[in-house]
Amino acid sequence: MKRKILVGLLTAVIFLACALVINITPKVEKGSVVLTCDGSKYELPGTEKTRYCNGKSESLSAEKSFEDLLSSVPSFNVKADVDKDGNVTLKTPMSVEVTGDRLGDVLYTVYSYDGKVLAKESKKLELPKEDIDGCLVKIKITWGKKDTSYLEEDYWFAAMYNTER
Numbered sequence: 001m002k003r004k005i006l007v008g009l010l011t012a013v014i015f016l017a018c019a020l021v022i023n024i025t026p027k028v029e030k031g032s033v034v035l036t037c038d039g040s041k042y043e044l045p046g047t048e049k050t051r052y053c054n055g056k057s058e059s060l061s062a063e064k065s066f067e068d069l070l071s072s073v074p075s076f077n078v079k080a081d082v083d084k085d086g087n088v089t090l091k092t093p094m095s096v097e098v099t100g101d102r103l104g105d106v107l108y109t110v111y112s113y114d115g116k117v118l119a120k121e122s123k124k125l126e127l128p129k130e131d132i133d134g135c136l137v138k139i140k141i142t143w144g145k146k147d148t149s150y151l152e153e154d155y156w157f158a159a160m161y162n163t164e165r
Contacts (some may be wrong), residue, residue: 028151030143031100035157037076038092044074044139046153053149066115069136075158078127078134082163088129094159096125098141103150107140127159134160 028051033044048060064072079091098106110119110128112135118128121140128135136158144150 028144028149029101030151030153031098031102031141033139033141033155034097034099035074035076036093036095036097037078038094042074042076044155044157046141046155049152049154051151055148066111066136069156070113070158073136073156073158075134075160078159078161080161080163088161088163090127090129094125094127096139098139100143101145103142103144103147109138109140111136111138132161134158 030046033046035042035044051058051060076094077092078094081089081091083089096106096108105123107121107123108119108125109117109121110126112118112128112132118130118135119126125137127137136156139155139157140152141155142150142152
C-alpha cells in the first residue's frame with residue numbers, strides 16, 4: 001500500500017514539474033537607458049509594449065494619447081540659438097546610452113508637439129534644427145538574447161528648446 005501511494009505521489013510530482021516547465025515564460029533581462037543632457041545623467045523609465053515568447057505575442061500596455069505623453073514624460077531644456085534666417089544651432093549636448101542585451105538597433109522617432117513625425121526610426125539621435133518649441137522623442141528598444149523570447153519597450157522624453165534670438 002505504501003508503495004502505491006509513493007508511486008502515485010512521485011508520478012503527480014513529475015507531471016506537475018513537466019507542466020510547469022512547459023508553461024514557464026523565459027525571463028528577459030532588461031537593460032537601462034540613460035540620457036545625458038548638459039553633463040547630467042538621467043535614467044529614463046520604459047513602457048513595456050509587447051512580449052514575444054515562442055511565436056506568441058502578448059500586449060502589455062495600452063497606448064497613451066499624445067496629450068497624455070506630453071504631460072507625463074520627463075522633459076529636458078535644450079539651449080538653442082536662432083539666427084535671422086531661422087537656422088537653429090543646438091547648444092546643449094544630449095546623448096543616450098543603452099546598456100544590456102538587446103536584439104537589433106536602438107531606434108529613435110522624433111515628433112513635434114502636435115504629433116507630426118519629424119524623423120522616423122533613425123539609428124542616431126538627431127534633434128530637429130527647426131525653429132520650434134521642442135519635440136518628443138521615442139526610443140524603441142527590443143530587449144533579449146534570442147529571437148524566440150524578447151520584449152519590446154519604448155522610452156520617451158521631451159526636449160524643450162530655450163531659444164535665444
